[in-house]
Amino acid sequence: MLSALRLIMAGGVYLPPAMMVHGTPDDSRPTIGSTSFLTPRQREVLELLGQGRSNKEIARALNLTEGTVKLHVTAILKALNVSNRTKAVVVAAQLELAHRSA
Numbered sequence: 001m002l003s004a005l006r007l008i009m010a011g012g013v014y015l016p017p018a019m020m021v022h023g024t025p026d027d028s029r030p031t032i033g034s035t036s037f038l039t040p041r042q043r044e045v046l047e048l049l050g051q052g053r054s055n056k057e058i059a060r061a062l063n064l065t066e067g068t069v070k071l072h073v074t075a076i077l078k079a080l081n082v083s084n085r086t087k088a089v090v091v092a093a094q095l096e097l098a099h100r101s102a
Helices: 002-009 017-022 040-050 055-062 066-080 085-101
Strands: none
Touching: 040 055, 040 066, 040 085, 055 066, 066 085
């Protein structure tokens, strides 16, 4: 629990280990082993989502409007076939881990 709090206090996002195990992609989700099917900008947005950043913070960091960030987030959710930002980060992490272990 302390390590989770330290991670959050340092600006990270804590995902319970059970979520990583039970939140595996199903057959309708991408299985290519990486997020290479996303555009470079979508990958940047996804990385910032993984840091727990808000749309406003992402917009500032990437010099975009919030509306453009929302469009990228929507495209990411659709590409990963998930319904929210947290699931997108989990699935992306799983795809990246699968790609690294292959």
